[in-house]
Amino acid sequence: MSALLELDGVVARMGAATVLGGICLSVRAGELVALCGPNGAGKSSAIRAALGLTPLHSGAARLGGEDVHRLSERERGARAAYLPQERHIAWNLPAIEVAALGAPFLSGAEALERARAALDEVGAAHLADRGVAEMSGGERARVLLARALVVQAPLLLADEPIAGLDPDAQILVLERLRARADAGGGVLVSLHDLTLAARIADRVVVLDAGRVVADAAPVEALSPAVMRSTFKLDGVWVEAPGGPLLAARRLSSQG
Template identity: 70%
Template structure:
């Protein structure tokens, strides 16, 4: 049984189709990368899976049950969400923000788990600092710690490495991979195809709101897919730490 999934889901925003009969699933113990160009429907797919985007067709499931039939508490117990938006409204200490990922625990237990997560993302020393006094990269780590604090069956992260330096990008994906290896289901949307190929067990490629590929990275991101979906002339080469993408933009004909 998948921890989270979409079954022939279609959805619109402002009358415009953003998902078209999309089916995908994330099983416990795997990390799946959701890839595609801007506007492909990656964020919409994640929001649909959470029950945050109304559907015109199909259903979203958590642990095999229709999201629409679950109470907010059950949803929160089964799935945790890291959105693209990194704004935090209040200048709370980092440890209190991270502890929001464990709302069912007592204050002391939630704080202990939050401090452990802050240690895991290398900012334990900032635990008592207000998040408004931090850099954007530091706040991103705090929000990741909030996600890691939960013990939900599924973790959904929407562009968690956007705007981070290379070291922080690797740290984020290493921590999410560790959660998958520990038995949680992880779905992460990524623009960096090389990192998707390096870390994901499966890659789901979206284009125009439709799933065009779903498989192991070497198949889902094969050269003809990179050319057709991303406009890249590319080949994969072996690097010291994993696959590397040697790519250039597909030639665009001159306008008359």
């Protein structure tokens, strides 16, 4: 079975700077892959390249086995849902209308029905009729996640979906992403919290300076050597009831 997402030797540049230096990664059905790395490592660029939103200098990005640049916008939308970092919404629309935007090709009634179910899934059914400009950041994040779920594409790409959220909202978002993978979908999510990445992901892909430095099961990918070289942390994994827990400290200037 072909991967839902493949980046094959992708090189991308922004001006004179190379933001992706020949990266390869894949996501298959039923798999949640966490994309980790320091700021500026290329996580957002990799997600955008997978969606055809970043021009490629070389290499290939494929959705469902087909070159993303040969797919129409509608075909891309049917294969992949996208939850970007940016949570700004220009118009103060009710949450249910924002969520329904994830299904632009459905009839109005059908799109609203799907939107209501998605809001309920993320614990935001009570926000259905409230304007998004009147919400907290955490509430708005739930609405935008609902919009991505409404798409019902086989692949979901989420760029730092828990940034700035309180712990309860972080766990809820990650649980919904995990549920999507467990139901047979593919998920690629960029995360800064290494403990949460280790607990939620089937695989972790670590980027550093636009290159893949590890791609393996979480604790293997986030090994002490990788934490030292990429994250500048002296860390070890400790088994805890809820899953592996990272005990870490910053490297000293002599480290």
